[in-house]
Amino acid sequence: DAGITQSPRHKVTETGTPVTLRCHQTENHRYMYWYRQDPGHGLRLIHYSYGVKDTDKGEVSDGYSVSRSKTEDFLLTLESATSSQTSVYFCAIRSGEGTDTQYFGPGTRLTVL
């Protein structure tokens, strides 16, 4: 998994509560990404980061915020979780400036009741 860890791996929470997912990488890659994966939709980009404190929105960013205060950590926050945010969340890194290949973490399964 290219030195990428995600925590927690599983979480069950209630509607309206804040949730933060963490992605940690050990190889100093500049680009990091958060995706969600849902049946029938494939993988969709939520937010991504191209450096410390540099982030941008993806296709499905509403209801999510991110922060990157240091190179190795990229946090995804659901300010007020909704049932529609029940999903599997994947973090990924881009392996280098001259390539578009991404390496994925193991995923976090989030259930919002």
Place this chain on the structure above:
Amino acid sequence: SQQGEEDPQALSIQEGENATMNCSYKTSINNLQWYRQNSGRGLVHLILIRSNEREKHSGRLRVTLDTSKKSSSLLITASRAADTASYFCATDAGGSEKLVFGKGTKLTVNP
């Protein structure tokens, strides 16, 4: 919106047979990639083909790219039960630092 769309959505074959999956996309690209996802795991990069390439091989994988038709195919030869997984194409949408993934083809290889 999805850039890449895989076809078929699901494919079931016997061990030893070849498996072919197709991907169509909408806008110009610099490259197209294929990824595999085993159940409950993250995606794993398989192969990248650049827009100026027509065919690329890696082991039992053969990828073709037809930019005039905006389509790609992934062929897995002599399939094994361990090839059972979902396969996704991803495009860079013309040089963006983002990838856009299709919805995937679920391949089942029966022993």
